[in-house]
Structure formats: structure tokens, C-alpha cells
Amino acid sequence: MKTLKHFLMAALLLAVAVACGPKAPKAPKILVLYYSQTETTKTVAEAIATRLGADIEAIAPVAPYNGTYQETIERGRKELQEQSFPAIQPLTAAISAYDVIFLGYPIWFGTYANPIATLLDEVDFSGKKIVPFCTFGSGGLEASVRNLTAKLPESTILPGYGVRSARIEAMPDEIDRFLKVGGFLAGEVEPLADFPDAHPASEAEAAIFDAAVGDYPMIHATAAFVADRAIPGGTEYCFTSIDLPREGMPQREPQEFKIYVTALDGQPPVFTRVVR
Ligand SMILES: Cc1cc2nc3c(=O)[nH]c(=O)nc-3n(C[C@H](O)[C@H](O)[C@H](O)COP(=O)(O)O)c2cc1C
Structure with a gap:
């Protein structure tokens, strides 16, 4: 009887020690949130979500940009000039439930596409870590990140990823590397040397x-x-x-x-x- 009592006491102490001991760090809750008009950015969003096992949601303008390329350019330019950005459908995901948001968009007129401007006006991202990613014809990650940083002073904007739509086949390997360098995926990557003076x-x-x-x-x-x-x-x-x-x-x-x-x-x- 005495032995059983001792055994139960020891088991109880062990359970208390485990419960009070150092906890494994909680994995951050990640959402991949993106806008994509012609599905190039969508492929990047899906590659990220698949690798991280993260939730994913597309931003949907109430009136989609479903005209020709030229019509989208004209509508987008007018909205930008008038700073009248398109209404978007309410998000399904509760942003407050996430620690890290991978935010994806095509580059429009040198910065994030217009539906993202609406999103940033309407949704509270304060306290969140934001990882920008984008696709473009020639470039624009850097300028869009500058604009995001100015627009979201209460968020932490982490290094981003951008790829030309003409090089989208290079994206899977680049995304693997990007997620490993950022610490989101396990695995070693060879660091790149800095550029020397030009x-x-x-x-x-x-x-x-x-x-x-x-x-x-x-x-x-x-x-x-x-x-x-x-x-x-x-x-x-x-x-x-x-x-x-x-x-x-x-x-x-x-x-x-x-x-x-x-x-x-x-x-x-x-x-x-x-x-x-
Ligand atoms: C309205 C509009 C403006 C654009 N402006 C730029 C730009 O300033 N710089 C650039 O490199 N590409 C620009 N592009 C090209 C898109 O960024 C590129 O095609 C992108 O991969 C499209 O992504 P999506 O398929 O996810 O919509 C523009 C495209 C559109 C429709």
C-alpha cells in the first residue's frame, strides 16, 4: 500500500513538473492572403501555403477586373488617380487569429495592386508580421514594400519575395530558398556573397x-x-x-x-x- 502511495505521489510530481517546465515554442499561425487578377500571383500563394501547411485566402473585388489588359490598365489608372480603390468582399479569415500574414499581389503602376490598397484601409494588421510577395512584368517589390511600411506603421514588414511573371518556372526553387532563409521552412541554404563594388x-x-x-x-x-x-x-x-x-x-x-x-x-x- 505504502509503495502504491509513493508511486502515485511520484507520478503526480512528474506530471506537475512537465506541466510547469519549459514549453516548446508555439508554431506561429500563418495566413497566405493574396490578390491575383490573372492567376500568376495565385501560383506563388499556393506554393507558399502548400509548403507551410498554412491557411490561404484570395481577396475578391466586388466588381472583378475581368476586362482586357488595356481595360484593366485604364480602370486601374483612373482609380489610382482618383484614389478611389475598389470595394472588396469581406474576408473569411479573422486576421486577429494569425501571427504572420504572407501578403501577395501583382505589381500595378509600380506598387501593390489597387485591391490591396482597399484591404490596407479596411483591415487591422497592427501587431502582425507581414511577409510581402509579388509578381510583376519587370519589377516593383522594393517600392511596394516601402509603401506597405509607410501604410502599416504598427506591423512588422519582413523581407519579401518577387518574381517576374516571365520567370514563374523559377519560382518553386526560389520560394523554397526564401522560406528557409526566413526561418519558415526547415533546411540549410548556402548564403550568397554580397555584391562587390561596381x-x-x-x-x-x-x-x-x-x-x-x-x-x-x-x-x-x-x-x-x-x-x-x-x-x-x-x-x-x-x-x-x-x-x-x-x-x-x-x-x-x-x-x-x-x-x-x-x-x-x-x-x-x-x-x-x-x-x-
Ligand atoms: C493594371 C496593371 C498594371 C501593371 N503595372 C505593372 C508595373 O508597374 N510594373 C510591372 O512590372 N508590371 C506591371 N503589371 C504586370 C503585372 O504585375 C504582372 O502581369 C503580374 O504577374 C500579374 O499578376 P496576376 O496574374 O497575379 O494578376 C501591371 C499589370 C496590370 C494589369
């Missing part, structure tokens, strides 16, 4: 620049300076570029901006983003 672009480097941006209609620029670094399977270049005058267009002060180019071994160079 030097004037040589003829051979200018040719790489021209091959990467040559047929992209929105870029009419020349490579002035460049820095490069090794990446897995090739080289990444950061070109400092200068706009060239366009025939028949009003001349303006030439602007300097960065164009990143990736040249994987045995493949033609491609530009990955323009940063203005």
Missing part, C-alpha cells in the same frame, strides 16, 4: 545586359556600371543602368536604376528585376 561595364558585360533586356519593350537603357557575384549554377549581375532617350517621346532627365540579371551556366542571361 565597376564600369565592359563590352562583354554590356552585351550580357543587352541580351537579357534586349526584347523587353518597357526597358530602353544602357549598362553603365556592374557588380557580379557567384550564385548556385551561375552568375548574378547587378547593372546600374541609365534610360536612353526614346524617339518621338518627350525628353526627360535620364534616370539611373538597377537591373538584376542572372546567367545560369549554358543558358542565355535573363533579367530578374528592375529596381527604381
Whole structure:
């Protein structure tokens, strides 16, 4: 009897010790929230949600942008000029229940698409960690993150991910790396070296620049300076570029901006983003 009592007492003490001891850190609750007009951003959102086992929700404008590309451009530009952003359907997810929100959007007019402007006006993201991600024709992650940071001073904006829609096939590997670097997925990643100081672009480097941006209609620029670094399977270049005058267009002060180019071994160079 005495032995049973001792045993029960020991078991009780052990249970109390376990209950009061150090707890494993609680996994953050993650929501992937995105707007996508033509489903490119949706593929990134789904890749993130699948890898993290996270909840996912699409933002739906009450009046969808279902016209032609040109009609969307015209409607979107008018809304932006008038700062009259589109009504969106109420969210199903309760934002207050989440710690981290992966917020995805296409870049429109250099920043997040108009339905995101409505979302940020209507929903309280204070105290949340926000991980921006986006797709674009040529670039805009950096400017959209600056705008998000200004719009959400009570949130923590973490490093984001952006990909050109023309390079969407590179996204799955890049997303794996991005989620590991951010600590959202387990696994080691080889850190990338910093870019060294830029030097004037040589003829051979200018040719790489021209091959990467040559047929992209929105870029009419020349490579002035460049820095490069090794990446897995090739080289990444950061070109400092200068706009060239366009025939028949009003001349303006030439602007300097960065164009990143990736040249994987045995493949033609491609530009990955323009940063203005
Ligand atoms: C109204 C509108 C404005 C756009 N503005 C830009 C822009 O400023 N910069 C850019 O790189 N791409 C721009 N794009 C291209 C989109 O960002 C790109 O096609 C994106 O991948 C579309 O994503 P979605 O399929 O998820 O809608 C624009 C597209 C539209 C419809």
C-alpha cells in the first residue's frame, strides 16, 4: 500500500513538473492572403501555403477586373488617380487569429495592386508580421514594400519575395530558398556573397545586359556600371543602368536604376528585376 502511495505521489510530481517546465515554442499561425487578377500571383500563394501547411485566402473585388489588359490598365489608372480603390468582399479569415500574414499581389503602376490598397484601409494588421510577395512584368517589390511600411506603421514588414511573371518556372526553387532563409521552412541554404563594388561595364558585360533586356519593350537603357557575384549554377549581375532617350517621346532627365540579371551556366542571361 505504502509503495502504491509513493508511486502515485511520484507520478503526480512528474506530471506537475512537465506541466510547469519549459514549453516548446508555439508554431506561429500563418495566413497566405493574396490578390491575383490573372492567376500568376495565385501560383506563388499556393506554393507558399502548400509548403507551410498554412491557411490561404484570395481577396475578391466586388466588381472583378475581368476586362482586357488595356481595360484593366485604364480602370486601374483612373482609380489610382482618383484614389478611389475598389470595394472588396469581406474576408473569411479573422486576421486577429494569425501571427504572420504572407501578403501577395501583382505589381500595378509600380506598387501593390489597387485591391490591396482597399484591404490596407479596411483591415487591422497592427501587431502582425507581414511577409510581402509579388509578381510583376519587370519589377516593383522594393517600392511596394516601402509603401506597405509607410501604410502599416504598427506591423512588422519582413523581407519579401518577387518574381517576374516571365520567370514563374523559377519560382518553386526560389520560394523554397526564401522560406528557409526566413526561418519558415526547415533546411540549410548556402548564403550568397554580397555584391562587390561596381565597376564600369565592359563590352562583354554590356552585351550580357543587352541580351537579357534586349526584347523587353518597357526597358530602353544602357549598362553603365556592374557588380557580379557567384550564385548556385551561375552568375548574378547587378547593372546600374541609365534610360536612353526614346524617339518621338518627350525628353526627360535620364534616370539611373538597377537591373538584376542572372546567367545560369549554358543558358542565355535573363533579367530578374528592375529596381527604381
Ligand atoms: C493594371 C496593371 C498594371 C501593371 N503595372 C505593372 C508595373 O508597374 N510594373 C510591372 O512590372 N508590371 C506591371 N503589371 C504586370 C503585372 O504585375 C504582372 O502581369 C503580374 O504577374 C500579374 O499578376 P496576376 O496574374 O497575379 O494578376 C501591371 C499589370 C496590370 C494589369
